[in-house]
Amino acid sequence: MEEIHRFGYEPITCHAWNGDRSQLALSLNNNETIIYNKQGRGWERSQTLGEHSDRVTGIDWAPRTNRIVTCGADRNAYVWTQSTSDGRWRPALVLLRINRAATTVRWSPAENKFAIGSGARCVCICYYEPDNDWWVAKHIKKPIKSTVTSIDWHPNNTLIATGSSDFCIRIFSAFVKDIESKPDPTVWGAKMPFAQLMYEECERGSGWIHAVAFSPSGDRVAWSCHGSLIAVADRGGSHVYRITTQCLPFLSLLWATESALLAAGHDCKPILYQLSQSLIYKGSLDDTVNGDVSDESTTSAMKMFRQLDRRGSVNVSVLNASVSTHHQNSINQLAPFHRDGSNVSRVATAGSDGLIIIWNLNCLPNMMRNMEIH
């Protein structure tokens, strides 16, 4: 069953969970990041991180090293570390050297660097330099021609996939030779010097890219466009599967297993796609049908005509101002909540309605019970 948590009525623009899911950092469309601690079945507000001067656009929490990185529209990013003495989070400014807002941030799998996408048409790869005790950024600029909207890391800690509003997804190498050793070859290529473009795909007619996601092995990358299209590139890009959907555009993607892709966005419900010979729509995780609210068997004739006057329809469900899904507004972000090995078994969605809902993939609605997620 789904767990529903409410954090006010403002949109949750971004959120991040800590390693054991006992703490949550989120931002409600303003310049503050709020940390919540789990208290029984509810949440208690712990600290408010207020260093940004403009909207916080991205939060990520590194599970093992327990560091939070936030980036904002004020062209800055901060790395927050929790002090051992009083448990308060202290910021450290990251010098990004960008002249436009930062849009998204992700820690790398090994948590020694993070990637920031920005409206300055570049990706910043930031790592810690111990000599000067600060975080430095290296830029990947070519050939990105417009705002970078989303970023995802490959499990080898070196490759990143970027989606941009110039309608292209690209895979770059973010290899920083000062802090790591050369990675092994992958399906995307063998030579990976910093900022090397490993793969590029442009969706000329389909709108800007909302989200990119690497599959658990890193051999596949999925992306979602504003033209209600999702696509997966497989086998190093030699095979691209596309599906134009009937749904509204998806804002976030997450691979549950190597072949099951979860997508969520303006349709207010998470939808599952399976990749076998092609991408197949499998259905929604949200099984609620609460359209018929009340049994208005005692509708009088006068009531009926009054409804007709007011609403233009006799249908009672039209009076219901809510949507028939759990989320009442678009889902902004999908985050893995619990993993069984490399497969995700529980997923958290954060929406523009102030709700965070945790879905259990192991008890799927009836329509998907026969589908094997392998």
Added chain:
Amino acid sequence: MSKTVSTREFRKVDVDQYNEDNFQEDTDGNETQLQGPNETEVNNLIGSKNNVQALKAVVQNPVVGSRNTDTKLKAFRLVMRVLSVFKSSEIEAAVATLSASEVDLLMKYVYRGFSEQTTTTDNICPILLSWHEKLFAVGGLGSIVRVLTNRQTV
């Protein structure tokens, strides 16, 4: 003080194109291949009352994303003509014969039809609305989103 020059040509220079920050879209060089549907074939099919065949013919070789406004206008008028010969009861069956990309293409033409109401197209809106309803039943909200976001217009 700067010298005033009598020529005013400098005022006509489009300064924005020289701005480095502007997004330069890649122009495709394959515009010569987009010819649009075969007009004579479609007209023949309409004349012989083969409505569904005419519909299939008119969605072949779509002129999408071309800079050639004349070809696009010709294709648009042809599509409007084909859409208007259908009776409302026949539309659903015709839509069932189309593929997903053809449904998207027709949706684009329907919206272009909505936006262009001239005296030459004699009140075609009711027919377009019926087409819109049937196409929406198949294509869903996604097909409408694609009409709005696709930079390659009909």
